[in-house]
Amino acid sequence: MDGTLICPACGAQYPEDDVVWRCRCGSCLDLKEPFRPDPKNFKGPHFLQRYSSVLPLRDPKNAVSFGESTTPLHPMEFYSIPVQVKMDFLLATGSFKDRGAAVMINKCRELGISRIVEDSSGNSASAVAAYSALAGIDAHIFMPAANSSAKTIQVSTYGATLHKISGNRTDCAMAAEEAAAESYYAAHTWNPYFLHGTKTVIYEIMEQMDWKAPGTIFIPVGSGTQLLGIWLGLKEMKRAGLIEKYPRLMAVQSEHCTPIRNFALGKVTPELPKTPILAEGIAIRHPARLSQILQAVKESGGDTVTVTDNDIVEGLQLAAQQGVYMEPTSAAAVAALKQYSDRLTKNDKVVVPLTGHGLKASSRIEQITGSQ
Ligand SMILES: [Zn+2]
Numbered sequence: 001m002d003g004t005l006i007c008p009a010c011g012a013q014y015p016e017d018d019v020v021w022r023c024r025c026g027s028c029l030d031l032k033e034p035f036r037p038d039p040k041n042f043k044g045p046h047f048l049q050r051y052s053s054v055l056p057l058r059d060p061k062n063a064v065s066f067g068e069s070t071t072p073l074h075p076m077e078f079y080s081i082p083v084q085v086k087m088d089f090l091l092a093t094g095s096f097k098d099r100g101a102a103v104m105i106n107k108c109r110e111l112g113i114s115r116i117v118e119d120s121s122g123n124s125a126s127a128v129a130a131y132s133a134l135a136g137i138d139a140h141i142f143m144p145a146a147n148s149s150a151k152t153i154q155v156s157t158y159g160a161t162l163h164k165i166s167g168n169r170t171d172c173a174m175a176a177e178e179a180a181a182e183s184y185y186a187a188h189t190w191n192p193y194f195l196h197g198t199k200t201v202i203y204e205i206m207e208q209m210d211w212k213a214p215g216t217i218f219i220p221v222g223s224g225t226q227l228l229g230i231w232l233g234l235k236e237m238k239r240a241g242l243i244e245k246y247p248r249l250m251a252v253q254s255e256h257c258t259p260i261r262n263f264a265l266g267k268v269t270p271e272l273p274k275t276p277i278l279a280e281g282i283a284i285r286h287p288a289r290l291s292q293i294l295q296a297v298k299e300s301g302g303d304t305v306t307v308t309d310n311d312i313v314e315g316l317q318l319a320a321q322q323g324v325y326m327e328p329t330s331a332a333a334v335a336a337l338k339q340y341s342d343r344l345t346k347n348d349k350v351v352v353p354l355t356g357h358g359l360k361a362s363s364r365i366e367q368i369t370g371s372q
Contacts, residue, residue, distance in 0.1 A: 003056060005192060006032040008292070016056075019111055021185040028190050028288050031056055036240050042207065045069065047200040048102055054203070054236060055103055056196050063106040064134045066092040068099075071201075073208040073351075076322050078315070078334055079341035084214070085319075086205055086353040089326060093126040093154070094357035096201060100188055100225055101127035103197030108186060109135045116140070116186035119176035121169060121280050122151030123356050124188040124225070129160035140183070142176040144168060147280065150360050168271075169284055189223040189288040198229025199236075201353060206237065214247040214351040216344065218305070218333040221251040221260065222284040224293040226353060231296035247351070249302035251293060252336040254312070257283045260293060260304045278309045278368065281329030281356060311335035313368050316358075325358030328365070 003016035009027035014020050023029055041053040046068040052060035072087045088096035105128065108116060118128045119142040132139035139160040143152060144167065156162045163179070165172045177185060188194045206213065213234075219227045227249055237243045251260050256277050259269040269285050277283040287293060297304060307315075315334030319326055326334075333352045337344075344350060358365060 001031070001033045001035070001056060003058075004032040005029040017111065019113065019184060021180070021187065021190055028192070028292075030192050031196065034239060035236050037203070037236050037242060038240070039207070039211070039242070042203070047099060047204065048106070051200050051203050054196075055200075056193055057103065057106055058110055063102075064109065064131070065102065066134070068092065068102065070204055070208075073205060074324070076319070076324065078318055078337045081337055081341055081344050081348075081350055082346055083337065083350045083352050084209075085324065086201060086351060087324070088201060089330065089354050089357035093123070093130045094360055095123035095127060096198065096226055096353060096355045097124040097127035097188065098131070099200050100124065100191075100194035100197035100229065101131040104128070104186055104188070104191050104193040105131035105135050105137060107193040108137060108184060113184045114138060115183040117142070117176050117180040117183050118186050118188065119143070119169070119172040120188065121222070121283065122147055122155075122360070123281060125160070126151060126154045126158070128186060128188070129155045129158035132160060133158045140179060142172045142179070144172055150362065154360070170286060187288075188225050189284075194225060195229045195232055198225050199233035200229075201226070202230045202233035202237075205351060206242070209349075211242060212349070213243045213245065215348040216248045216250060216302075217351045217353070218250045218252055218336050219353060220281065220329050220332045220355055221253055221287075221293060222281055222329075223287050224251070224289055226355060227251055227296060228289055228292055231300070234300070246300040249297055249300040250305055250336060251297050251302065252305045252307060252333050254278065254283065254332060255306050255308050257285060258304075258306050259285060259287060259290060260297070261306060263290060263294060264304065278312055278328045278364070281327070305336040305339060307332050307335040307339075311338055314338075316365065317369060320358075324354070326354050327356040327358055327361040328368070330355045
C-alpha cells in the first residue's frame with residue numbers, strides 16, 4: 001500500500017509523510033487504498049503480526065508490542081438472549097483502545113514523530129500513554145478534570161504528561177488541538193491509523209466464529225472508534241468475498257448524550273451536564289466522524305439504541321453475576337439488549353464487544369451499586 005490519505009468530504013489527497021491529522025477543509029482523513037484480506041496471510045499470535053497484511057504499517061515485524069494475545073469470545077446470556085461477548089478489556093491497558101493505539105503509535109514511530117498530543121475521557125488516553133511509553137514517544141494527554149481518578153492515575157503513571165482541563169470533552173479537544181500546533185495530534189477520534197487498529201477485533205471475532213458472520217453487534221458509541229473499526233473490517237471482508245451480508249451494527253448511546261439520534265432527528269445535541277456521566281466513555285457531544293457512524297449504522301441495517309443509567313447498572317450487575325466485571329460504558333451495550341429481548345431469536349448470533357475493564361471504574365461502581 002502507498003499510504004496516501006484521502007479526505008472523504010472534498011477528495012484532497014496527502015502523502016503519509018505529510019503527517020497531517022485532518023484535511024485543510026476541516027474533515028477527517030481516511031486511507032485511500034483499501035486492503036484485500038486473505039485469511040491465508042493471517043499468521044502469528046497477536047494482532048499486529050497476525051493481521052499485518054491488512055494494517056497500514058511499513059515494517060510490522062519491527063513494531064513495538066506487548067505480545068497482545070487474542071481476547072476470548074465468551075458465551076453469556078442476557079434477558080434470555082444468548083450472546084458472545086468479546087472480552088477486549090483483557091488487553092494490556094484494560095480496554096479495546098489498545099488495538100487502535102498499537103497501530104497509531106507504531107505509525108507515529110515509523111513517521112519519526114517523537115511528541116504527540118491526545119485528548120480522551122480515559123481509555124484511549126491510557127492506551128496511547130502505554131504504547132507511547134513502549135515506543136519512547138513523549139505523550140501529552142488532555143483529560144477532563146472530573147474524570148475517574150483510576151484512569152487519570154493510570155495515564156500519569158505510564159509517564160505521560162497529563163493536562164487536566166476543567167470543562168467537558170469539547171473543551172479538552174480544543175485545548176489539545178491548540179497544543180498540537182507544535183507536535184502531532186494523535187487523536188483517536190480523527191486518526192485513520194487508529195481505526196485500522198480497532199478493526200482487528202472483527203477479524204479476530206470472524207476467525208473465532210469460523211468465518212460465519214454475527215447477525216447483530218451491539219457497540220457503545222462515543223467517538224465511534226470501535227464501531228467504525230468494525231465497519232472498516234467488514235467492508236474489507238465483503239469486498240474480498242469473505243462475508244455475504246453485513247451484521248447489523250447497533251450504536252448504543254447513553255440517554256445523557258445522543259448525538260447520533262439527534263442528528264437523525266435534525267436536533268442539536270444539548271450541552272452535557274456538569275456532573276460526571278455514568279457511561280463517561282460515550283459522552284461525546286460532537287463525534288468527529290459522525291457522518292461515517294450514521295452511514296455505517298444505515299448501510300449495515302442497524303439502528304441507534306438509547307439506554308438509561310438504571311439499565312446500565314442492571315446490565316453491569318447481570319454481567320458480574322456471570323463473573324464478568326466491566327465498566328459502565330461497556331455495560332451500556334448489555335443494557336441495550338433489554339430493548340431487543342423480544343426481537344432477537346436464539347439464532348441471531350449476537351456479539352457484544354466489552355470495551356473496558358471494571359477495575360478502571362471500581363469507585364464509581366461502588367457508588368452506583370452500593371457494593372462494599
Ligand atoms: Zn477535505
